[in-house]
Amino acid sequence: MHYKKVVKGEFIKRPNRFIAHVLIDGKEEVVHVKNTSRCRELLIPGAKVYLEDKREVPGRKTGYSVISVYKDDVLVNIDSQAPNTVIAEALENNKIDGLLDFSLLKREVTYGKSRFDIFMEREKERIFIEVKGVTLENSGVSAFPDAPTERGAKHVKELADAVAEGYRGVIFFLIKMQKPDLFTLNWKMDPVFAKAVCEAKSKGVEVLAYDSLVTPEEILIGKKLPIDLEPCCVG
Incomplete structure (x- = not known):
């Protein structure tokens, strides 16, 4: 972008x-x-x-x-409108493993009572992608969210519902910098969202995290980061 x-x-x-x-x-x-x-x-x-x-x-x-x-x-x-465009551009350029060679890509598609950021079709798969931009980082660990997000938990739960109906669902965390080595959930800030992500993952929703290449004039998708959801999955 x-x-x-x-x-x-x-x-x-x-x-x-x-x-x-x-x-x-x-x-x-x-x-x-x-x-x-x-x-x-x-x-x-x-x-x-x-x-x-x-x-x-x-x-x-x-x-x-x-x-x-x-x-x-x-x-x-910190442009909150950037992540959707960055991910869409990365998909169009086959930059994301496991989400290559689509036949259809649409943005802002309604399913049930939610509107997911990206819908794509590849081979026989129908895929909803919910994109989250991440700006919070501490000591090489990035986390989401930096404030409670009631709507975010709702979208995650409906993404799990879509998976139950035969769709493929992906929560895509785009870390909007290049420093972090790991992504996790901010359990202390928003335990409801963290729990929703963990429950959705247990129901087949995929969780991805990538960092970004950021310059004053541009933001591009970077490399895939390891994810640690364990803190939000206990207790």
Whole structure:
């Protein structure tokens, strides 16, 4: 996924989930944050950020959108709309083992009361894919979510229902940086979601995690990461 007209800035503050104040070329600008999650460990005063210049887009309230931020020396993409596009592009380019050579690919497909991010057909398989973008990382371990997600647990349960009806179901965690060596679930933050993922996996839903190659102008799928769900599967 490629961004056009990227500029750099320095994060100042975030008064609410939707906007932030960023210093761009010596001027304080009110900008859009393309992620409503907390991102507290990322968006800290003085952090180096990259923004997409949207000043030529008619009707916008802000001229820029924050798309990535440096955490130490690692660039983290925080654009919540990016993961679906990155995974779709990776599928189209046969970058994901086990999900190669599809005959049909659609995005935002309704099943039951849920809308899954991606639907694809390959050979005799019908596959629903639910994509989750991950920005939380600590000591080489990435985790999801960084805030409670009631809707996320609902989607996971309905993905398991789809598997019971003969579909193939995949929960795809895209870690939006290249630092982590492992992915796990944030059991302490959202035990309901963690339990839902574990139960879905026991019913045949597949769980995948990949890191990303992130530059100021681009985010691409990286390598497959090992997954440890054990903490959420006990007790």
